[in-house]
Amino acid sequence: MTMTRRNYIAGMAVAAAVTMSLPTAAWADTLKMGLLVPGSVSEEGWNRIGYNALKGVEKELGAQVSYVELQQNPASFEKAFRDYASQGYTVILGHGFEFQDAALDVAPDYPDTVFLISSSYIHEDNVIGLNTDTSQPFFLMGLVAAKMGKKAGLVGGMEIPPIQQAFEGFKNGARSVDPEFPISEAYIGNFSDTTATKEAALSMIAQGVDFLVPNASGATIGGYQAIAEAGKDVGTFSIFSDFTEVAPDNILGLYVADYAQGVVKVVRGIQEGDVPSGNVEFGLKDPEVMKFTFRDDVKNPVPADIRAVVEEVKGKIAAGEIQTRAR
Numbered sequence: 001m002t003m004t005r006r007n008y009i010a011g012m013a014v015a016a017a018v019t020m021s022l023p024t025a026a027w028a029d030t031l032k033m034g035l036l037v038p039g040s041v042s043e044e045g046w047n048r049i050g051y052n053a054l055k056g057v058e059k060e061l062g063a064q065v066s067y068v069e070l071q072q073n074p075a076s077f078e079k080a081f082r083d084y085a086s087q088g089y090t091v092i093l094g095h096g097f098e099f100q101d102a103a104l105d106v107a108p109d110y111p112d113t114v115f116l117i118s119s120s121y122i123h124e125d126n127v128i129g130l131n132t133d134t135s136q137p138f139f140l141m142g143l144v145a146a147k148m149g150k151k152a153g154l155v156g157g158m159e160i161p162p163i164q165q166a167f168e169g170f171k172n173g174a175r176s177v178d179p180e181f182p183i184s185e186a187y188i189g190n191f192s193d194t195t196a197t198k199e200a201a202l203s204m205i206a207q208g209v210d211f212l213v214p215n216a217s218g219a220t221i222g223g224y225q226a227i228a229e230a231g232k233d234v235g236t237f238s239i240f241s242d243f244t245e246v247a248p249d250n251i252l253g254l255y256v257a258d259y260a261q262g263v264v265k266v267v268r269g270i271q272e273g274d275v276p277s278g279n280v281e282f283g284l285k286d287p288e289v290m291k292f293t294f295r296d297d298v299k300n301p302v303p304a305d306i307r308a309v310v311e312e313v314k315g316k317i318a319a320g321e322i323q324t325r326a327r
Contacts, residue, residue, distance in 0.1 A: 050095030056260030135169025142173025157216030197222030
C-alpha cells in the first residue's frame with residue numbers, strides 16, 4: 001500500500017492519500033488527518049518529523065492521511081487548510097509557527113475541524129498549538145559547549161519564536177557555566193538555502209567558533225557540512241534528526257524529537273472527543289517525545305564528568321526546577 005504524493009499548486013485541490021478500513025471516530029465515520037509542511041519531507045530534519053507524525057497517526061489510529069509540501073507563501077497555506085477542511089478532515093496539522101495566522105483565518109469557517117500548529121503557543125477555539133520546548137535540550141547543548149569549548153556559534157533560518165527560544169535555551173545553558181562565554185548568532189532569512197547556512201557557519205568558524213549548532217529546517221544540513229569541512233576541532237549536536245553521517249567526527253550527541261508519539265497522543269484524544277483545553281507542550285519530562293543522548297563512537301566524546309552534570313541538570317529541568325527560557 002503506497003501513499004499518493006503531490007506537491008501543492010495554487011488552485012489545485014488537495015490530493016487525498018491512503019484510505020484504510022477504520023474504526024469509528026468520535027464525530028466522523030473515518031478519522032482523516034492532513035499535514036502541511038514548509039518544504040520537502042524527503043530530507044532529514046524538521047519536515048520529516050512532521051511526516052513521521054502523520055504516518056504515526058495513520059499506523060496507530062488507522063487514519064486516512066494526506067500531506068502537501070509548500071513554499072513560504074501564506075496564501076497557499078490558507079488555501080491548503082481550506083481544501084482539507086472542506087473535504088471533511090478531522091485534524092489538520094500545520095507543521096510550523098508560520099502556519100498559525102492562516103489557521104486562525106480559516107478555522108472559524110470549519111468549527112468541526114481541529115487545526116494543530118507545531119511550534120506555537122496558540123489556543124483559540126479549534127486552533128491548538130503543539131510546542132516542543134527545544135530550549136530545554138538546547139540548554140544542555142549550551143552547557144556542554146561552555147564546558148568543552150571557547151566560543152560558540154548559532155546559525156538560524158528565520159528569526160521566529162521557535163528558533164529564538166531554542167537559541168535562548170542554548171545561551172542560558174552556556175552562561176549557567178560561564179556568564180561571559182562568547183556566543184555568535186546569525187540568521188540566513190529562510191529555511192531552504194543550504195549554501196547560506198554553510199557560509200554563515202564557515203564565517204563563524206573562521207572567527208574562532210569551536211562549537212556550532214545550526215537550526216534552519218531544510219537548510220540545517222549546510223551547517224553540518226561546514227562543521228565537517230572545518231575538521232575535528234569544531235563540536236556540535238545533531239538536532240531533530242540524525243545527521244551523524246554528514247559530520248561523523250564532530251557530532252557529540254543527538255537531540256531527536258519523536259514528535260510522532262506526542263501527536264498520536266493528542267490526535268487519539270481528539271478522536272475520542274477530548275480536544276485539548278489549552279496549548280500542548282512537550283519537554284524533557286516526556287522522554288518518549290524528547291530524546292537527548294551522547295555518542296560514544298566519536299573520537300572526542302563528552303567526558304564522563306560533564307555527562308554526569310548534564311544528567312543532573314536534565315532531571316532538574318524535567319522537574320521544573322530549572323527554567324531554560326523566559327516565560
